[in-house]
Amino acid sequence: LMQLSIPLNFIGFIYREIRQGLTDIEQMFALLEVEEEVKDRPGAVALKVTDGAIRFENVRFNYDPAREILKGISFEVPPGKSVAIVGPSGAGKSTISRLLFRFYDLTSGRITIDGQDISEVTQASVRAAIGIVPQDTVLFNDTIAYNVRYGRMDATDADVRRAAELAQVAGFIDVLPEGFDTMVGERGLKLSGGEKQRVAIARTILKAPPILILDEATSALDTHTEQEIQSALDLVSQERTTLTIAHRLSTIINADEIIVLKAGTIVERGTHKSLLDADGLYAEMWRMQREATEAEETLRRAREAD
Ligand code: ATP
Numbered sequence: 001l002m003q004l005s006i007p008l009n010f011i012g013f014i015y016r017e018i019r020q021g022l023t024d025i026e027q028m029f030a031l032l033e034v035e036e037e038v039k040d041r042p043g044a045v046a047l048k049v050t051d052g053a054i055r056f057e058n059v060r061f062n063y064d065p066a067r068e069i070l071k072g073i074s075f076e077v078p079p080g081k082s083v084a085i086v087g088p089s090g091a092g093k094s095t096i097s098r099l100l101f102r103f104y105d106l107t108s109g110r111i112t113i114d115g116q117d118i119s120e121v122t123q124a125s126v127r128a129a130i131g132i133v134p135q136d137t138v139l140f141n142d143t144i145a146y147n148v149r150y151g152r153m154d155a156t157d158a159d160v161r162r163a164a165e166l167a168q169v170a171g172f173i174d175v176l177p178e179g180f181d182t183m184v185g186e187r188g189l190k191l192s193g194g195e196k197q198r199v200a201i202a203r204t205i206l207k208a209p210p211i212l213i214l215d216e217a218t219s220a221l222d223t224h225t226e227q228e229i230q231s232a233l234d235l236v237s238q239e240r241t242t243l244t245i246a247h248r249l250s251t252i253i254n255a256d257e258i259i260v261l262k263a264g265t266i267v268e269r270g271t272h273k274s275l276l277d278a279d280g281l282y283a284e285m286w287r288m289q290r291e292a293t294e295a296e297e298t299l300r301r302a303r304e305a306d
Contacts, residue, residue, distance in 0.1 A: 151206030
């Protein structure tokens with residue numbers, strides 16, 4: 001059985017990778033279309049961020065009226081705390097982050113930041129308050145320095161360097177022939193997924209938003225890179241209200257609250273420990289992920305031994 005289960009896991013892994021690539025393209029088109037759909041109310045004022053408290057109140061949402069995606073979601077992220085959303089593929093996790101960024105309006109319910117309904121304030125002010133470290137960062141065809149500085153255009157060179165150091169990407173940049181002036185993007189140097197993500201983290205460190213959305217990469221990074229990225233993320237989310245859309249459960253063990261979403265409904269919530277004790281869906285996902293990780297490691301060891 002062990003012999004069979006490794007290839008099956010591996011096929012599942014490849015399938016997820018391909019599917020993710022398609023989803024990202026879909027999302028990109030969705031974003032392009034939708035930005036025009038959501039309009040500011042006449043006379044909308046700017047959001048005033050005081051503490052950075054997020055509240056979802058009985059949020060219902062669909063992309064297409066024939067299929068409801070979020071079926072009455074309520075939760076809070078208190079100022080400076082971290083909440084992670086987990087659940088099976090298609091549960092609606094990324095949709096939650098898109099709604100907080102106000103890419104779409106709700107069917108019913110409310111999302112508030114510091115008590116202000118985000119549909120009643122300007123979109124620009126909502127987006128200015130939120131930093132996103134996305135699954136897959138698209139870099140501009142420009143220098144690395146520009147790509148980091150994009151977080152805050154008036155940042156000095158020293159600020160840019162400091163942000164890159166905190167995001168653990170400065171060491172990589174320094175050994176490039178032109179350092180921070182190296183051109184990246186489609187026509188320049190191609191960076192790996194992990195390197196791009198750390199550039200995005202550096203950008204977010206510069207922006208220093210009161211609210212952070214981490215939309216975690218599904219793509220497999222090697223353990224060392226994953227640890228580096230995780231410590232950079234831990235640093236940037238300290239003292240900030242953080243909503244993490246998590247695919248790897250190992251990264252959210254310390255979240256203040258974990259929300260388990262299934263088919264648009266919250267089915268469990270609690271800390272890592274209380275959810276393991278409850279022995280429900282989260283505990284099952286945790287066991288499955290450990291088995292998958294072990295199988296991948298066995299596979300890697302077998303390959304190395306060849
Ligand atoms: P995953 O873990 O696979 O990333 P998820 O829980 O983040 O999944 P969402 O991306 O929020 O899931 O998607 C929830 C559902 O909404 C899915 O069934 C998806 O097909 C659908 N959906 C997502 N984006 C759109 C869109 N732009 N238009 C129509 N349906 C969409």
